Amino acid sequence: xxxxxxxxxxxxxxxxxxxxxxPLVPRGGVxxxxxxxVSAQKTDGEVFMEINNQGNLxxxxxxxxxFAGQQRGNGWQNTRLITSLSRDRFLEINxxxxxxxxxxxxxxxxxxxxxxxxxxxxxxxxxxxxAFLEINDQxxxxxxxxxxxxxIVGYEQIGSDWHKTRAxxxxxxxxxxxxxxxxxxxxWFDWNNAGHSLQEIQFTGADFxxxxxxxxxxxxxxxxxxxxxxxxxxxxxTDGYYYEGLRGTGWGNARLIG
Numbered sequence: 001x002x003x004x005x006x007x008x009x010x011x012x013x014x015x016x017x018x019x020x021x022x023p024l025v026p027r028g029g030v031x032x033x034x035x036x037x038v039s040a041q042k043t044d045g046e047v048f049m050e051i052n053n054q055g056n057l058x059x060x061x062x063x064x065x066x067f068a069g070q071q072r073g074n075g076w077q078n079t080r081l082i083t084s085l086s087r088d089r090f091l092e093i094n095x096x097x098x099x100x101x102x103x104x105x106x107x108x109x110x111x112x113x114x115x116x117x118x119x120x121x122x123x124x125x126x127x128x129x130x131a132f133l134e135i136n137d138q139x140x141x142x143x144x145x146x147x148x149x150x151x152i153v154g155y156e157q158i159g160s161d162w163h164k165t166r167a168x169x170x171x172x173x174x175x176x177x178x179x180x181x182x183x184x185x186x187x188w189f190d191w192n193n194a195g196h197s198l199q200e201i202q203f204t205g206a207d208f209x210x211x212x213x214x215x216x217x218x219x220x221x222x223x224x225x226x227x228x229x230x231x232x233x234x235x236x237x238t239d240g241y242y243y244e245g246l247r248g249t250g251w252g253n254a255r256l257i258g
Contacts, residue, residue, distance in 0.1 A: 024185065024203040024234065024242035031240030032175075032201060036191060036219065045218035049090050051076045051256040066247050067231070072109065081121065082258035083170070084215070086129040089150075090258060093118045101150055114152050125170035125216065125258075133170055133195075139163035143174065143195045158195035169216035174198070177222050183209040203242075215257045225251045 026032070050058040050069075057073035078095030085091060088104040091114075099115030123135040130146040134155070141159030146152055158174075164181035171177065174195040178186045185206040188198045208214075213225040220236045231248035 021244045023237070023244065024206050026187075026240050027202040027204045029240075030201050032187060032189060033236070033238060033240055035189065035199075036175075044087070045221040047084070047087050048215050048217055048223060049082055049084055049258050050254050051079055051082060052253045053255050054253075065245070072104075079256065081124050082256050083124045083126045083132060084217075084258055085126045085132065089129065091124065091126065091132060093121055093124065097121075099152075103150075112150065114146075114150065123165065123168050125168045125176060127170035127176060128173040131173055133168060133174075133176060135162045135165055135168065141195075156194065156196070158198065167211075167214050169214040169222045171216035171222060172219045175216075175219065177214065177216060179208045179211060179214060183207050183211075213254060213257045223247070223257070225254050225257060228252075 046062045048060050048067075050060060052058065055075055055077035056071050057076045059070045059072050060067040061070070062068075079092050080095065080097070081093040083091050085101075090102050092100045092102060094100055097117060097119040098113050099118045099121075101112045101114050102109045103112070120136040120138065121134050122137050124132055126132045127143075130148075130150075132144050134142045134144060136142070139160055139162045140157055141162045142155040143158050144152060144155040165178055166181055166183070167179040169177040174191075175187070175189040178188060180186065185203045185208050187201045187203075189201070190196065190198045208224070210226045210228065211224045212227050214222060216222040221233055222242075223231065223233045225231055229250050229252035230246060231251045233245045233247045234242040235245060236242055
């Protein structure tokens with residue numbers, strides 16, 4: 001695979017719009033804003049990665065009410081999973097089940113294999129520049145850590161029986177959105193104990209059966225790709241509700257986002 005700079009374009013991002021549809025309303029009136037102190041940001045809500053059905057690696061950055069894309073590679077057809085750690089770093093589980101850290105130098109990506117035999121990994125999501133979550137095929141929820149040199153130093157298991165989870169989207173350390181097997185939606189957080197004391201916020205009546213892909217970008221935002229090809233961003237309001245905003249159309253070609 002390659003990782004080179006190509007032209008900027010809007011393409012599938014199309015045009016954005018303001019709030020539409022019904023917001024996600026937390027059950028019981030819980031407002032996650034009231035629980036949070038100070039936590040580490042991920043990509044500041046501005047960027048995410050995509051691999052499309054042609055195997056192109058795309059970097060998307062906010063541009064007004066939409067996202068503008070930059071092709072940064074091709075030949076990524078065999079990638080199984082991706083997730084961002086920061087604006088300039090993302091993780092890949094490739095077709096050989098290696099865990100690879102990719103770092104942007106300003107002109108290209110450099111690769112570092114940080115793990116092998118990652119076939120059991122079913123879902124991964126970044127929650128910090130030096131940490132990510134994994135759900136494996138045993139239903140274990142694990143919090144993995146890097147040192148300053150981006151060597152993996154180990155993991156802590158913070159949950160079990162996560163077999164039915166369909167998708168997770170990391171927002172912060174530790175804060176993530178879950179799409180359950182029945183397509184209901186919850187947010188899980190633990191600001192003080194690294195995920196060992198997770199608390200759940202359920203969203204009344206939420207049905208994400210039309211959501212195909214999801215990625216968290218920071219505490220206030222997560223982005224979804226729907227089955228109808230719409231790119232929809234959810235933004236956290238001061239009331240604890242998440243409000244929808246259309247950010248693009250024609251996203252049926254997206255295979256992975258992270």
